[in-house]
Amino acid sequence: MKAVNTITPSVDGKGLMMGRKGYTDDYAEKNSLIIKIMRSPHPFARIKLIDTKRARQLAGVELVLTYRDFPRVPFTRAGQGYPEPSPHDKFVLDEYVRYVGDEVCAVAAISEEICEEALRLVEVEYEVLEPLLDFETALDNSQIIHPEPEIHEMFPTGFAPKRNQAAAYRMEVGDVETALKGCDVAIKETFYTQAQAHMMLEPHTANARIDYQNRLVIYSSTQTPFHIRRIISQALGIPLAKIRVIKPRVGGGFGGKQALHGEMFVSYVTYKTGKPSKIVFSRKEVFESTYSRHPMRITMRMGATKTGMIKAIDCHILSDTGAYGEHALTVFMVAGSKVLPLYNKVAAVRFGGEVVYTNHTPAGAFRGYGAIQGNFALESAIDILAEKLGMDPILLREMNMMREGETSPIFAIMGEGTEGTAMIMDTCKLDYCLKRGKELIGWERKYPRYDETREKVKAVGMAIAMQGSGIPYIDMGAATIKLNDDGCYNLMVGATEIGQGSDTILTQIAAEELQTTVAKVIVYSSDTDLTPFDTGAYASSTTFVSGNAVLNTARKLKQAMIVEAARILGTEETKIGFDGDMFRDSLSHKEISLKDLSNQITYSHEQKQLSVTASYVGHKSPPPFMAGFVDLEIDKETFEIKILDYVSVVDCGTTINPKLAQGQVEGAIVQGLGMTLFEEVKYTAKGKLVSSDMLNYMVPTRVDINNLTTEFANSYEESGPFGAKSVGEIGIDTPPAAVGNAIHNALGIRMTALPFTPERIYRQMLIKERVEK
Amino acid sequence: MKVNLLINNEWRAFHVEAGEYLADTLRRNDFLSVRRGCDTTSCGVCTVLLDGKPVPSCSILTVAVDNHEVTTIEGIQKEADKLSDHFGREGADQCGFCNPALALTVYAMKKELKNPSDQEIREYLVGNLCRCTGYIGQEKAIRSYLEDLS
Numbered sequence: 001m002k003a004v005n006t007i008t009p010s011v012d013g014k015g016l017m018m019g020r021k022g023y024t025d026d027y028a029e030k031n032s033l034i035i036k037i038m039r040s041p042h043p044f045a046r047i048k049l050i051d052t053k054r055a056r057q058l059a060g061v062e063l064v065l066t067y068r069d070f071p072r073v074p075f076t077r078a079g080q081g082y083p084e085p086s087p088h089d090k091f092v093l094d095e096y097v098r099y100v101g102d103e104v105c106a107v108a109a110i111s112e113e114i115c116e117e118a119l120r121l122v123e124v125e126y127e128v129l130e131p132l133l134d135f136e137t138a139l140d141n142s143q144i145i146h147p148e149p150e151i152h153e154m155f156p157t158g159f160a161p162k163r164n165q166a167a168a169y170r171m172e173v174g175d176v177e178t179a180l181k182g183c184d185v186a187i188k189e190t191f192y193t194q195a196q197a198h199m200m201l202e203p204h205t206a207n208a209r210i211d212y213q214n215r216l217v218i219y220s221s222t223q224t225p226f227h228i229r230r231i232i233s234q235a236l237g238i239p240l241a242k243i244r245v246i247k248p249r250v251g252g253g254f255g256g257k258q259a260l261h262g263e264m265f266v267s268y269v270t271y272k273t274g275k276p277s278k279i280v281f282s283r284k285e286v287f288e289s290t291y292s293r294h295p296m297r298i299t300m301r302m303g304a305t306k307t308g309m310i311k312a313i314d315c316h317i318l319s320d321t322g323a324y325g326e327h328a329l330t331v332f333m334v335a336g337s338k339v340l341p342l343y344n345k346v347a348a349v350r351f352g353g354e355v356v357y358t359n360h361t362p363a364g365a366f367r368g369y370g371a372i373q374g375n376f377a378l379e380s381a382i383d384i385l386a387e388k389l390g391m392d393p394i395l396l397r398e399m400n401m402m403r404e405g406e407t408s409p410i411f412a413i414m415g416e417g418t419e420g421t422a423m424i425m426d427t428c429k430l431d432y433c434l435k436r437g438k439e440l441i442g443w444e445r446k447y448p449r450y451d452e453t454r455e456k457v458k459a460v461g462m463a464i465a466m467q468g469s470g471i472p473y474i475d476m477g478a479a480t481i482k483l484n485d486d487g488c489y490n491l492m493v494g495a496t497e498i499g500q501g502s503d504t505i506l507t508q509i510a511a512e513e514l515q516t517t518v519a520k521v522i523v524y525s526s527d528t529d530l531t532p533f534d535t536g537a538y539a540s541s542t543t544f545v546s547g548n549a550v551l552n553t554a555r556k557l558k559q560a561m562i563v564e565a566a567r568i569l570g571t572e573e574t575k576i577g578f579d580g581d582m583f584r585d586s587l588s589h590k591e592i593s594l595k596d597l598s599n600q601i602t603y604s605h606e607q608k609q610l611s612v613t614a615s616y617v618g619h620k621s622p623p624p625f626m627a628g629f630v631d632l633e634i635d636k637e638t639f640e641i642k643i644l645d646y647v648s649v650v651d652c653g654t655t656i657n658p659k660l661a662q663g664q665v666e667g668a669i670v671q672g673l674g675m676t677l678f679e680e681v682k683y684t685a686k687g688k689l690v691s692s693d694m695l696n697y698m699v700p701t702r703v704d705i706n707n708l709t710t711e712f713a714n715s716y717e718e719s720g721p722f723g724a725k726s727v728g729e730i731g732i733d734t735p736p737a738a739v740g741n742a743i744h745n746a747l748g749i750r751m752t753a754l755p756f757t758p759e760r761i762y763r764q765m766l767i768k769e770r771v772e773k
Numbered sequence: 774m775k776v777n778l779l780i781n782n783e784w785r786a787f788h789v790e791a792g793e794y795l796a797d798t799l800r801r802n803d804f805l806s807v808r809r810g811c812d813t814t815s816c817g818v819c820t821v822l823l824d825g826k827p828v829p830s831c832s833i834l835t836v837a838v839d840n841h842e843v844t845t846i847e848g849i850q851k852e853a854d855k856l857s858d859h860f861g862r863e864g865a866d867q868c869g870f871c872n873p874a875l876a877l878t879v880y881a882m883k884k885e886l887k888n889p890s891d892q893e894i895r896e897y898l899v900g901n902l903c904r905c906t907g908y909i910g911q912e913k914a915i916r917s918y919l920e921d922l923s
Contacts, residue, residue: 009861016869017857017876019806019846026805199904201810201818202870251808251870252904283811499868499905659864659910666907667867694815699904702895708909 003511004656004722008518010504012249012497022249024221028207029276033062033108035265036115037279038122039289040097040104043131043359043687044145047095047124050105054121060114062273064122065106067093070268074151075235078326078364079224079258081474081535083154085417087166087325089146092235092264097126098145098323099359100688101288108269108277131359131687135320136297138164138356145323145357157329157417161357166325169333170352173409176301179312179348183303187384190299191377192753193736195292195320195681196674197691198366199699202251203286206262207278208270216271217244221251223258223496224536229528231260232267243267247526250498254671255365257498258538259326261290287692291364292681294331294355295320298377308391310343310400315377317353322362328355330416331363331370337420338468338623339374341408343382343400349410359687365538367668368732371467372675376754379463379737383744393741394434394443397464402625404428416539421472423620427725429651429713430464433627437462440647440709441629448745458633458644461742465733466623469726470541477546478532478615479553481510483561485602487581487594488520494534495546497525500728501660502542506550508656509721513554515580532613540624540726543656547721548616557612561594564601564610568592622717624652624725628669628734634746639758639765641677641739644706648731651713654723658712661727666708668731674700676735678755776839780804781848789835795821796830799845806846806873810902817901820874821845827878829900846873852880856918863914867905875901879915889919 016022052064070092078086093103105122109115132143146161153159158168180186206220216238222228225245233240250257262279269277281290301314317335321328336351368375386393402408404425412422438444441460449459480492491510497503507523514521525531534546558578565583566573569590577584584591601608629647634640648665655661678698682690691697716723740751749764776787776798789798796819799807809831810818819831822844846853853876860866875898882889882897889897894915903911 007862007864009858010864010866013861013866013869013872014854014857017846017860017866017872018850018853019873021805023805023808023870200868200870201816201902201904202808202868203810250868252868254904283813499870501864501867657864659862661864663864663867663906663910666909667905668907670907671904693813694811694902695813699902700908701899701902702908702912703899705908708907 003508003518005654005658007659008504008508008657010501010660011507011518011523012503016249023202023251024205024207024219024248025280027219027248028278029209032207032276032278033110033269033273034112034115035106035108035269035277035279036119037106038104038119040100040102042097042126042128043100043133044129045097045126046129047097047104048127049125051123052105055107055118058114058118058121060110061107061118062275063108063269064118065093067091067095071237072150073235075231076326077260079227079260079536082230085157085329086327087151087153087157087159089151090324099361101361102323106265132164133359133683133687135295135318135356135358138358139354145359164357165354166321166357167329167332167355169329171413172350174348176312176314176348176350180301180303180314183311184306185385185388186301186303187381187388188301189381189384189752190297191380193296193373193376194754195295195363196366196679197287197292197681197697198254198256199697200252200254200256203283204257204261204281204290205279206266207276208266209276210270210274215242215244216267217246218263218267219246219248220263221257222247223253223498223538225496225526225528226494226533227536228260228263232263235264236268238271244529247496253498253537254367255369255538256291258365258536259291283694284692287697288361288689292361293366294363296335296373298373300377300381302381302385304385304389306389308389308396308399310346312348313340313343313346314350315340319353319355320358320360320363321355322358322360324362325357326362326364333414333416334370335374337410337414338371338466339378341410342378342402342464342466344402344406344408345400360683361689367671367729369729372672372733372736375463375465375733376736380740383741384750394438394462398431398434401430401464402428403431416471416474421620426719427622427651427653427715427717428625429715430625430627432713433625433649433651434464436711437627437629437647437649441631441645446631455637456633456635457746459742459746460629460631461738461745462627462629463734463737463741464627465730466625467540467730467733468621468623469544470618470621471539472618472621475535475539475541475545476615476617477534477549478613479550480532480611480613481553481557482609482611483557483598485598487598488522489514491521491523491550492531493523493525493546493550494531495525495542496534496537498537500537500664501657502537502546504660505543505656506546509547509550510554512722513551514558532615540728542728543724543726544720545616545618547656547724549614551721552614552616553612556614557610560610560612561597565592565597568597568600568605620719622719622725624650624727624730626650626730626734628738630738630742632739632742634743639761641756643673645709646673647709649711649713650727650730651715652727652730653715653717653720653725655712656722656724661712662710664727665710665731668729669708669735670700670705672732672735676739676755678757680755774836776835778838779842781844787835791836793835794831795833795835795838798835799830804845804847808870818871818874820877820901822877822881825881825884827881844877846876849877849880859914859918859921863910865906865910865914871901871903879918883919
């Protein structure tokens with residue numbers, strides 16, 4: 001392999017560092033109307049009266065929009081395929097506001113200052129309602145967050161809004177209660193995970209204009225341009241053919257830009273007025289009014305024989321989706337479906353729970369997508385079980401974990417909102433990942449703790465994880481490759497580059513199959529007019545799904561070029577060999593270069609354009625696997641944690657671009673460490689967001705990370721492009737459990753609630769001391 | 774109000790409002806490499822060099838820098854080009870939103886610190902947040918850029 005699995009600089013890194021124009025707001029029209037949203041100061045209220053007259057009369061104000069301006073069409077902003085597994089429970093604007101930051105009204109005006117002045121002139125009278133802020137009391141609470149009759153689910157998802165239930169699910173393999181009763185050792189623990197903010201550096205933004213064909217053209221910082229086109233068409237009643245969505249360079253997403261946030265407003269304002277418009281979210285709005293991670297309460301029961309064979313796992317989850325049910329069912333299901341198969345030798349496994357509405361900022365897609373929450377509970381429980389068995393926690397894992405060639409019944413049962421897909425693990429190098437990780441971290445020497453002094457203690461901890469590679473039978477990617485007149489190619493993909501490197505790795509895949517160099521493949525991503533469809537950048541789908549689409553396309557184009565070469569050389573296609581530069585007849589030794597061929601078929605010899613479009617939909621979702629090991633130091637007086645090293649050994653099949661794959665893993669590890677140690681979306685007792693700026697919401701900085709050690713297992717997944725599986729999310733899953741296990745190894749306390757702040761650790765130490773007395 | 778800036782070695786006059794921030798003046802005048810990320814001087818993506826020192830342009834009033842020198846990434850293209858080669862080799866550029874600002878800060882650090890330790894580099898650059906890379910790849914790239922005497 002020449003173009004893939006080699007160190008290749010990203011195709012766009014240089015231009016971006018040199019400051020070239022490229023992000024959404026760089027393309028906003030200079031004369032755009034500015035859109036500002038008035039946001040609810042109450043966590044739950046009904047708008048009794050809204051008077052926009054004075055605002056509308058203000059010079060420079062173009063539109064003031066309230067719920068009365070929009071048709072009563074419920075939709076979901078989730079940015080998923082169709083039909084969506086998320087309930088249609090949102091209106092562009094509504095008479096009810098359901099969290100602090102929910103949209104009350106929107107103003108479009110010629111300047112930001114006039115927008116703000118106009119918003120001050122809008123008079124709103126609220127009927128303030130008692131908010132529901134504790135997700136553990138939401139189910140069947142007398143206060144109902146979504147009483148409106150129009151909302152609905154697209155297919156059965158457990159949607160029961162009268163119970164404040166956005167979704168529910170349960171499944172059981174075997175008989176868990178009987179299996180648990182038959183176990184020598186059983187444990188039960190309840191874990192809590194918090195909301196986390198994505199905090200991509202580019203805030204959400206979108207802008208729109210009407211082009212000279214009278215079509216609506218939207219630039220958006222999005223992960224899902226094709227879903228945006230569909231959802232705008234459905235919710236605003238604009239014909240799909242009238243809409244073009246362009247995704248330029250995106251400054252980070254992590255799931256936070258899968259959904260629609262400003263797109264509805266720029267579309268409506270521009271379609272209505274004919275004038276260009278734009279919306280740029282303030283950082284406060286990004287925190288308060290986009291998405292965060294679903295907080296969960298996870299109860300794990302687990303039982304084993306005294307020799308350490310795990311026989312039963314029972315997992316119940318209560319998930320908080322906030323004010324709207326975006327990704328409610330699917331994130332919650334992934335907390336089981338991409339977690340529980342890790343231990344596939346059980347006699348019985350049960351998974352179930354509910355996703356409830358509260359008056360918090362809505363939760364949505366976020367890297368890991370439930371797997372990080374589920375992994376924290378499962379991999380902490382495994383260490384608890386190992387301790388009770390008096391066994392080495394790594395040995396317990398080795399005895400019970402998924403191996404290559406094996407499967408789990410869960411794959412067939414649990415999909416994303418629907419039934420799943422049975423599959424065998426054709427690649428699973430977990431055993432190698434564990435062994436190599438142990439060596440790299442120095443486990444034998446350091447476990448459970450080392451270098452203990454009066455003030456400090458160092459310790460190690462670990463966890464294993466799995467994710468997926470797209471959603472089988474749902475996620476589809478497509479590509480077009482066009483041959484140019486000097487033998488270089490255009491690669492047009494619907495796949496959405498958001499900074500993760502997809503343009504680069506898809507270029508590498510095309511170059512590999514066409515036996516050329518990355519420099520000769522010109523990539524362009526995500527424009528609903530110009531590129532073929534792709535579901536978008538989510539669910540770890542791009543390398544596997546979109547990558548296979550590019551591979552299929554390149555194969556077909558190569559065949560089409562060989563047909564042309566045979567025609568020009570007057571020979572048979574089957575005799576033609578192609579090495580990337582020359583087409584040669586193996587018998588007659590007649591040959592033509594790609595350069596000459598492309599020139600001739602463009603200008604002089606039965607001219608035609610060679611261009612091929614092909615697509616791919618997965619029939620399986622081969623999971624990447626990893627083992628994560630943390631080496632940390634705890635101050636025994638302040639309980640501050642210092643991460644000394646984090647070792648990741650990852651099986652993601654072939655790494656199409658080893659350095660970019662490493663960047664995906666390491667970026668995710670640090671994002672996971674942030675969630676583990678201090679990141680937390682916090683509210684006041686009255687439901688107002690406290691962590692609404694970067695001073696109150698901390699993410700890891702350079703000084704927080706001492707070292708990361710990242711390696712990849714030698715692995716080749718036959719169903720993936722050149723042996724690759726996906727790698728975007730897997731890195732985020734292990735830090736909570738690995739760090740929790742290391743804290744236990746250091747101090748003998750079990751952390752069951754994230755994040756592991758010094759205060760929480762201290763509290764556990766006090767409890768431990770009280771028990772010991 | 775009229776403000777004169779020596780921007781990327783060229784004197785230019787800008788008409789600005791009294792309360793206008795430098796980041797907004799620059800963006801309005803098509804210096805699109807200068808971006809806003811946080812509104813609280815926390816993230817570093819608005820960094821420009823003011824008389825050679827990195828500053829957050831989102832919190833500096835344009836009128837306060839009348840007759841000063843401002844450098845954006847367009848003013849250090851050769852260095853950005855070179856630094857990006859090192860980032861490319863380490864796979865350290867992801868979304869790129871923060872990269873021009875980071876490159877300006879690295880350039881200022883290179884002039885200011887002689888043979889900085891890893892810890893000094895981390896501390897100098899701590900105000901340039903990155904949510905994508907996990908920092909270690911960037912650090913390797915920056916270290917190799919500093920050692921590149923070509």
